[in-house]
Amino acid sequence: MEPVLQVRKVTKIFGGMTAVNAVDLDIYPGEIIGLIGPNGAGKTTFFNSVTGFYKCDGGSVRFDGKDITSKTTYQNCKAGMARTFQIVQPFGQMTSLENVMIGAFNRTSSYKEAESQAKKWIEFVGMEEKMHDRVANLNIGDQRKLEMARALATGPKLLLLDEVMAGLTPTEIDDVIELVRKIRKSGITVLMIEHIMKALMQLSDRVVVLDHGTKIAEGTPEEIANNDRVIESYLGSAYKKAE
Ligand SMILES: Nc1ncnc2c1ncn2[C@@H]1O[C@H](COP(=O)(O)OP(=O)(O)OP(=O)(O)O)[C@@H](O)[C@H]1O
Ligand SMILES: [Mg+2]
Numbered sequence: 262m263e264p265v266l267q268v269r270k271v272t273k274i275f276g277g278m279t280a281v282n283a284v285d286l287d288i289y290p291g292e293i294i295g296l297i298g299p300n301g302a303g304k305t306t307f308f309n310s311v312t313g314f315y316k317c318d319g320g321s322v323r324f325d326g327k328d329i330t331s332k333t334t335y336q337n338c339k340a341g342m343a344r345t346f347q348i349v350q351p352f353g354q355m356t357s358l359e360n361v362m363i364g365a366f367n368r369t370s371s372y373k374e375a376e377s378q379a380k381k382w383i384e385f386v387g388m389e390e391k392m393h394d395r396v397a398n399l400n401i402g403d404q405r406k407l408e409m410a411r412a413l414a415t416g417p418k419l420l421l422l423d424e425v426m427a428g429l430t431p432t433e434i435d436d437v438i439e440l441v442r443k444i445r446k447s448g449i450t451v452l453m454i455e456h457i458m459k460a461l462m463q464l465s466d467r468v469v470v471l472d473h474g475t476k477i478a479e480g481t482p483e484e485i486a487n488n489d490r491v492i493e494s495y496l497g498s499a500y501k502k503a504e
Contacts, residue, residue: 265290265325265419265450266311272319273303273310273474280306282474283320288419293441293451295465295482297458299495303474304454305347308421312344313337325418338367343417345408347424347454353397357388357407360396364414382410385447386440402433409440413449420444422453426460434460458500462486470495 266288273281281303288294296304309315311322313334321330329337343364352360361379369375383392386406391399396407405425412420422441426434438460445451455461461468462482470478470485472494478485485491486500 262289263326264288264323266452267323268311268320269322270320271307271310271317271322273306273315274318279474281310281471284471284474284476286469286476286479288450288452290418290450291445291448292466293445293453293464295461295468296452296454296471297456297461297468297485297495298471298477302471302495304471305423306474307471308344308423308452308454312342312421338415338417341416341418342421343412343415343419344421345405345412345423345425347427349401349404349408351396351404351407351411353395355396356393357383357396357399357403357410358392360407361410361414364411367415379410379414382414383407385413385443386410387436402429402436405429405437406440409444413444417449419450419452422451422455424454424456426455426457438464458496462500 264287268284268286270283270285271281272283284307298304310317313332317330321328324340324342358379361382362375365375365378383389386409388403388406391403409425426437434457441451441464465482467479468482468485469476470491478488478491492501
């Protein structure tokens, strides 16, 4: 099977600091991949480099069989790559429905079609009761779900989630875990950055670890939880199996 995303030696340098250092990653259709690492490890910068938000300083990215290394975020979104932002970026004065319609216009120019698609995705994330609320009035949990709905409405093959569980209550986290499972079930491949290990470890097929911009490990959640280098740089021994 061909990978949906193939990242080779992707590098991003800010001034003299290498934020992402020659990172390789293959993601296959239907996978959920977790991306972890300490604060400042380069996870968000990796997303920005892969999606075209930043121009890479080295390396290449293939998406869905095509080289997209120098494509823009707009072109990549059309091609089927969607993402959420670590700091939510809603249009606060617009309603939930209107926010999600903006995503839906990626695939249609018809108002009616965008509206019906947006309604579908708002229901998918469980926010139908808040469809006509102004987004600025929603709590952070709902704003995160709404960002996911907006990204989903663009019609992605690959969805990149940047800490969608940060700041949520345990109940809201459980909702998002279920939501990510449902997204995969609907045929969308997921790459997610997450600091909430309990959630990430139960969702991910494979986990990739960045430290100081470099990939230091990749493996199943169990392999990663028992990897000495990952324990030392990030996880601690809390997830290690007792010997
Ligand atoms: N636009 C930028 N200009 C300059 N330096 C940046 C920029 N964005 C990020 N950095 C730096 O690059 C490094 C990686 O940052 P990044 O935000 O990718 O880390 P992260 O792994 O997402 O961290 P966190 O878990 O805190 O979100 C950090 O040292 C950060 O200060
Ligand atoms: Mg980040």
